[in-house]
Amino acid sequence: MTRTDAAFDFLATRASYPSKAMTGPAPDRAALEPILAAALRVPDHGNLQPWRLVVGGREALSRWADLGEARAREMGDDPVRIEKGRGQFDRSHLAVVVIASPVPAEKVPEIEQTLSAGALCLNLVNAATAAGWGAQWLTGWVAHDRAFITRAFGCTVGEWVAGIVHIGTRGPAAAPDRPRPDLSRVVTWC
């Protein structure tokens, strides 16, 4: 057995960094590509690769914010939902949209492909964090509204957004940690 202390310590202490506290710069393409490559080493039954990524920098983010606001107004939303339609894009310097893109497969039910898309989101948060950036996985109505995800991210029928992972520079102060699960409550030893 080979123990990798640094990797274990990272996993034992990892935490998301709140996107609201992130600043620029965000990783450029050269810095982001190895993060994406690491994140894409994700469990995936049958190697179907049932996901794809859309990377948005400031220009795309501002377009997505406008589309979010327009869609919220089209739905007659209240000001809070209108703000949520733009907020996460307005504040962000870089977002990687993880799109679940299920593949017809006799032996791999869609739920397993869905789980792989979720694992990709976490892998991406972890890879960006390990590379020294702040990262957080967000959703909100903009991730679930069919019209918005079609217009903004080009989702086709059957595709959906698993997560919008924001990546940026961490602020000077560590973000407060959240309470972590109590093993005795969630683990059953048989």
Ligand SMILES: Cc1cc2nc3c(=O)[nH]c(=O)nc-3n(C[C@H](O)[C@H](O)[C@H](O)COP(=O)(O)O)c2cc1C
């Ligand atoms: C599917 C999914 C969607 C999420 N959407 C949001 C969101 O829209 N807004 C938010 O503040 N946190 C959201 N979170 C929570 C954060 O990603 C994260 O769990 C939280 O910041 C604590 O992260 P940590 O346990 O990695 O430190 C979401 C988490 C998951 C798994």
